Each structure stands twice: as structure tokens, then as C-alpha cells.
Amino acid sequence: IGVCTHRPMTRSAAVPGDVVALVGSVGASEAGLRILRDSVEAHDQVRSVLLNAHRRPTPRLVEGKILAEAGILCALDVSDGLVDDLAKLCHASGVAAKLDVSAIPILHEIREVFADGYLDCVLAGGEDYALLCTSPPTIMTKVLELLSDGSTTVIGTVIRGEPGQVLIVDDKDHEITPRARGWDHFKKT
Numbered sequence: 001i002g003v004c005t006h007r008p009m010t011r012s013a014a015v016p017g018d019v020v021a022l023v024g025s026v027g028a029s030e031a032g033l034r035i036l037r038d039s040v041e042a043h044d045q046v047r048s049v050l051l052n053a054h055r056r057p058t059p060r061l062v063e064g065k066i067l068a069e070a071g072i073l074c075a076l077d078v079s080d081g082l083v084d085d086l087a088k089l090c091h092a093s094g095v096a097a098k099l100d101v102s103a104i105p106i107l108h109e110i111r112e113v114f115a116d117g118y119l120d121c122v123l124a125g126g127e128d129y130a131l132l133c134t135s136p137p138t139i140m141t142k143v144l145e146l147l148s149d150g151s152t153t154v155i156g157t158v159i160r161g162e163p164g165q166v167l168i169v170d171d172k173d174h175e176i177t178p179r180a181r182g183w184d185h186f187k188k189t
Contacts, residue, residue, distance in 0.1 A: 006068040013074035014093035014134040020156035021140055022104065023063045023131040023147065026082045027118065028053030030125020031110045046109045057129040063147060067133055070143045075133035081124040083178060085132055086156075087164045093134075096161025102171035103155045123168070123178045134158050 032054025034040055035047060042050065060077075067075055074093065078085050083099065090097050104122060111118045135143070144152055161167075168176045 007073060009064075009068055009072055009075040009133070011074065011076050011089045011092035012094075014089060014095050014097075014158045016095055016158050016160045017136065018074070018134040018158040019137050019140045019154045020086065020097055020099065020132065020134050020158060021143065021152055021154050022078075022082070023060050023067070023133065023152045024078075024128060025105045025107055026078055026128045026130050027110045027122035027125045028107050029057055029127040030054075030121040031114060031118075033125075033127075034121070035113065040113060042109075042113045046112055049107070049109045050113065053128065057127060059129045060131050060151075063151065064131060066146050067131065067143060070146055071139045072133045072135050072143065074135065075131055078126060078128055078130040078132050080126045082130075082132070083123045083166050083168065085126075087166050089132065089134070090158070090166065091164030093158070094163045096159050096163065096165040096167065097156050098159050098167045098169060099156040100169055100171070101176055103153060105153050117179075119176075120179055 028050055032050040032052070035042055035050055036054070074089065076085055076089055086097055086099065101119065106118060106122055110121050114121055140154060168178060170176055
């Protein structure tokens with residue numbers, strides 16, 4: 001059904017010392033879903049941005065090709081939530097990660113509508129079609145130059161630790177425990 005012209009990007013190629021980067025932003029689809037599901041009030045323009053993110057996410061196909069061509073070997077899409085998907089990547093690679101919440105790009109529309117719960121949308125919301133990848137810093141520098149439109153942000157590092165563990169810290173390196181988790185396909189609803 002297709003041809004892979006580069007070495008494939010997998011979830012299992014992260015190593016300690018790699019940086020973790022996000023291509024795109026996360027949380028807007030979850031915010032849009034909450035507006036619909038919970039009848040949350042929002043100004044028309046803000047509502048439109050968040051509902052559009054939920055109803056019509058944009059896949060990062062061009063950026064994915066650029067990642068592969070730049071030498072990124074470890075990547076996945078964020079479909080089940082940033083923390084949950086990073087944990088899956090780390091588990092597959094036999095590593096842990098440290099995620100810097102202050103580095104994550106957050107749309108102001110999410111903060112405006114969910115002032116007290118925006119971090120839940122960002123850390124646990126899925127379906128934004130953002131890409132999560134890891135690489136040595138030298139390769140990531142190249143990626144940041146190639147994707148110079150600001151769509152790519154370094155948000156953490158791969159560390160030694162319990163496989164699948166994601167340590168979340170703020171700008172003062174204090175640990176944060178998220179209130180929400182990502183989507184669990186095996187959880188009974």
C-alpha cells in the first residue's frame with residue numbers, strides 16, 4: 001500500500017540524551033470537544049478556532065517528511081494525549097522522559113476558555129495530529145532550521161529511568177502531577 005523511501009521512524013529509537021520535540025500544538029481538539037460536549041461558552045472567534053481544531057485537524061504530512069529526511073528515527077503522532085503518547089514512545093524505547101510544561105506551545109484560545117483546566121487539555125487531549133519526536137540535539141538543530149516557521153518546539157529530554165515514565169516539570173523544575181490522563185483504548189467506559 002506504500003513505499004518507505006527513508007529509514008522508518010519508529011517509537012523504539014529514543015535514547016537518553018535525545019531531546020523531545022513537538023511539531024504543532026496540542027490541546028485545541030480537546031478544548032473543542034469540551035465546548036461541544038459540555039456546552040461551554042466562548043466568544044465566536046475563539047469557539048470557531050477550537051471547534052475547527054476538533055472537527056478538522058490538519059495532519060502534519062509535510063513536516064513528517066522533513067523529519068524523516070533530516071534523520072529523525074523516533075516519532076509518533078499525538079492521538080491519545082501528549083503525556084500518554086510520550087509514555088508509549090518511552091516504553092517502546094526502554095527509556096523515560098522529562099517534559100517541561102513551560103516549553104509546550106499553548107494556544108491562547110485554550111487558556112481563555114479553560115483558565116483553570118487548560119493544562120489538562122494540553123497534557124491529556126488527543127486528536128490534534130501533532131507529531132512528537134526525539135533525536136540527538138545536533139539533528140534537532142537541523143530540524144528547527146528546516147521547520148523555521150515556529151511549528152516545532154523542544155519540550156523535553158529523554159532520560160534513563162523506568163521505561164515509559166514521564167516526569168512533568170514546570171519552569172522551576174518542580175514536578176507536576178496532571179489531573180487528567182490520555183485516552184486508554186482498553187478502559188471500559
